[in-house]
Amino acid sequence: MKKVYCEVSKCVGCKSCEIACAVEHSKSKTLFIAISEEPMPVHRRNVQSINKLIISDACHHCQEAPCVSACMSGAMYKDKDGSTQHDEEKCVGCWMCIMACPFGTISRRKKLAIKCDLCKDNVKGPMCVISCPTKALSLKDVQRGEL
Amino acid sequence: MNYIIIGASAAGISAIESIRTVDKNGKITIISDENYSIYSRCVLSYYLAGIVSEDKLKYREDDFYKKYNVNAILGKKVVSVLPDKKIKLSDGSEIPFDKLLIATGSRSKMENITGIEKEGVFGLRNIDDAKRIDLRLIKTKSAVMLGGGLIGLRAAYALHKRAVNVTVVVKSKHVLSQMMDEEGASFVQKRMQEQGINILTGLAAKEIIGDKEVKSVILENGNKIDCEIVVIGKGVQPNIELVKNTNIKTDWGIVVNEFLQTTVPDIYSAGDVAQSSDLITGESTINALWPNAIAQGKVAGLNMAGKNVKYSGSIGMNSVEFFDLPTISYGITKPKGEGFEMLIKKNSVKNIYKKIILKNNKLVGFVLVSDVNQSGVYGSLIEKKIDVSSIKNNLLDNNFNFAKILPLISENRKNFTEPEYDEILITNK
Numbered sequence: 001m002k003k004v005y006c007e008v009s010k011c012v013g014c015k016s017c018e019i020a021c022a023v024e025h026s027k028s029k030t031l032f033i034a035i036s037e038e039p040m041p042v043h044r045r046n047v048q049s050i051n052k053l054i055i056s057d058a059c060h061h062c063q064e065a066p067c068v069s070a071c072m073s074g075a076m077y078k079d080k081d082g083s084t085q086h087d088e089e090k091c092v093g094c095w096m097c098i099m100a101c102p103f104g105t106i107s108r109r110k111k112l113a114i115k116c117d118l119c120k121d122n123v124k125g126p127m128c129v130i131s132c133p134t135k136a137l138s139l140k141d142v143q144r145g146e147l
Numbered sequence: 148m149n150y151i152i153i154g155a156s157a158a159g160i161s162a163i164e165s166i167r168t169v170d171k172n173g174k175i176t177i178i179s180d181e182n183y184s185i186y187s188r189c190v191l192s193y194y195l196a197g198i199v200s201e202d203k204l205k206y207r208e209d210d211f212y213k214k215y216n217v218n219a220i221l222g223k224k225v226v227s228v229l230p231d232k233k234i235k236l237s238d239g240s241e242i243p244f245d246k247l248l249i250a251t252g253s254r255s256k257m258e259n260i261t262g263i264e265k266e267g268v269f270g271l272r273n274i275d276d277a278k279r280i281d282l283r284l285i286k287t288k289s290a291v292m293l294g295g296g297l298i299g300l301r302a303a304y305a306l307h308k309r310a311v312n313v314t315v316v317v318k319s320k321h322v323l324s325q326m327m328d329e330e331g332a333s334f335v336q337k338r339m340q341e342q343g344i345n346i347l348t349g350l351a352a353k354e355i356i357g358d359k360e361v362k363s364v365i366l367e368n369g370n371k372i373d374c375e376i377v378v379i380g381k382g383v384q385p386n387i388e389l390v391k392n393t394n395i396k397t398d399w400g401i402v403v404n405e406f407l408q409t410t411v412p413d414i415y416s417a418g419d420v421a422q423s424s425d426l427i428t429g430e431s432t433i434n435a436l437w438p439n440a441i442a443q444g445k446v447a448g449l450n451m452a453g454k455n456v457k458y459s460g461s462i463g464m465n466s467v468e469f470f471d472l473p474t475i476s477y478g479i480t481k482p483k484g485e486g487f488e489m490l491i492k493k494n495s496v497k498n499i500y501k502k503i504i505l506k507n508n509k510l511v512g513f514v515l516v517s518d519v520n521q522s523g524v525y526g527s528l529i530e531k532k533i534d535v536s537s538i539k540n541n542l543l544d545n546n547f548n549f550a551k552i553l554p555l556i557s558e559n560r561k562n563f564t565e566p567e568y569d570e571i572l573i574t575n576k
Contacts (some may be wrong), residue, residue: 005570048550055550060567066523069445070438072157072189073199074206090203092193095466098519099475100438102527103549103567107520108473144566 001082001142004045004118004126006056010136011047013054018043020131021058024119042109044116045128056128056137059084059105059116063144067115070100075113082142085120088112148173150451151234151242153225153389154250155179156188157437158418160207161444162248162451163215169452175217176242178234182222183274184209189437191277196305204274225251228393232413246413246451249390249401250444253383253419253435258293262355268377271302280306283376287311290376291364293352295322297465299380300335303344304469306376314345314372316352316364325382326465327476330493331500331514338472338498383435385420398422400433405457407447415451417443426460427478427511427529434461462530466519472498475522478512478529479504487511492543501543508536524549531562 019031026034026041034041045058065084068076075090076097093111098104106115118139119126129137148170152159155177163175186204193199212219224237228249233241255270257263269280280302290306292299295317303313315322321332322339340346347366354365355377363373385400396402396410400422407415407423418440425432439461446458464477482489482504490503500516503525510529515522524547528535533555535542541551556563557572 003570005573046548048548050550050553053550053553055553055571057549057571060570062565062567064565066438069161069441072187072206072437073203074187090206092190092199092203093468094189095468095473095475095519096438099464099466099477099522099526101523102530102565104521104524105549106523111468142566142570 001061002118002139003061003083003142004058004116004129005138005140007136007138008053008055010134011054011056012134012136013047013049014133015047016131016133017045017056017128017137018047020127021045021116024122024127025114039110042107042114044105044107044114046105056132057103057105058128059101060103061116061118061142066100066102067097067106070096072096079120083118083120084115085117086113086115148452149243149245150175150248151244151246152177152248152250153179153234154248154252154418154420155181155185155219155221156250156252156418157440158250158252158421158444158447159248160185160211161441162250162417162448163217165445165448166452167215169449169454173452175215176220176244177212177217178220178223178225178236180222180224180237181273181275185211186274187437188272188274191271191274192301192305195271195277195280195302196308198308201274225389227389227391228395228414230393234389244413247415248444248447248451249395249409249414249416249420250418250440250447251386251389251420253385253433255298255379256381256384257379258381260293260352260355262357262361263379265355265357265361266359267357267361267375268355268379270379271298272383280376280378284309284311287375289314289372289374290378291316291352291372291374292378292380293364294380294382295319295346295348296325296380296382297323297467298382299378300339300469301467302378302380303339306378307342307344311376312345314347314374315339316350316366317346317348318351320349322346322348323476327474327480327514328502331474331476331480331502331516334498334500334516335469335472335474338470342470383419385422385433385435387420398431402431406450406455407443407458408450415447417447423458424460426462429460432461434463436461436464438462438464459530462526464526466522472517473519474514474516475519476512476514477522477526478510480512480514482506482512490539490543503542505535505539508534508539510535518545521547521549524552528552528555531559533559533562
């Protein structure tokens, strides 16, 4: 399985990833139209900082995903490729997943939980990686031991 | 190996999934007294509200049992656990097992109140409850919820959405008294009242009156509320009757050790019926909640299949949203005794409330209203029992997020053992 890694030494906090993410998850997929969409598209990646350290963070597609265990409607699930995905059709907006995510990477958009889906519907791959001007973000294989 | 699982809700289903990660070929039989596909009882109030269809109650595919090679006996009740590794069904038949999981869950606690047997009085626990309430709505103008806990409020919200005039009768001083402090709960209470739900606190019902059917509820103070439906939301009670007259130790629920074993070898218990230790307080208790049931089912299943996995303990936690106001409570929210420290941030205009409870500089609980997005980060600090002295002053900052705990993760590597933390820290040098 692959996930998006952030190389902290290269991240300058420009938030290009946040914008690319929000646009990719908008209806129009165009920045200038997306900003006037209702509801406003939400980015699933967040640039955060502490002291001088900057990190762009999003769902880590955990091996033992606490959000999947906590989800009482079956909306959050592990996909065959190992990624953690969310079926918006099934989500009831109870926020159990938000309560469970140790990284705080799930947010609310109206009544739906929103998280990184690795841009699974876009053959080009995660748009945050493509948009990152310093190549801090990259899509790499995950090396995790057995449970 | 011949596994039997009693109960087909969160813990039972989770156990099947985890057994199959270890034992692909063992014989698994699941027995449930409900003759339905796998459904989520936590979603029932959304179904009753008309927000989701019956189909959406299913949280696993229809072919789940087939896919996991499970023999499902549905619509039959297990009446007792027998010595010599056998169980007995309501039809008199007996089934032997090598490993047994008791995941019989809990039921609505019905109060000892005059008139409770009348038509129109319900719990809200099973799909049948929801369907019966739904059927009665056609002749319902008003409903009374007895109990201001999560069940009572969820039922109130659902019926309000169905244009029923709803009154909630709460014995405590405020709603959600088991779940959070008075101040946090006041935001929820106010929002519900503003939206037209009548909430009476500090009051109990004395009698339910009517002939065959419910006509009204008489309160302690003599007031009478006319209604066609009464929903009892007085908490739940574990279904332990089947282990009576066995050597399986019970207290409030079935007592289990850290491996989720009962006091009888090869018999395990998980979910709302299992009394295990609380991760934060260490007390032996039942936190009858979905995520705990799933986690327990997983651990019990692994151990039944021969692994040796410890359960870290259950957590009292809850998340709910009424009328666009989300609320999450976690751990100790109403500390009793000495040594607790409280951090509070409040904005009544914006409906923001954040309260963090610490003991010995470690988080032990929190209540969040409106701004709940970072609750899991707080939760991980609680679960991993991290000393937060160095970031205590930043915990309630508006921009508090995962990055703020990165130094704590580096300092406490032995507590953050999941591979995802390694993946973050690899690039964080």
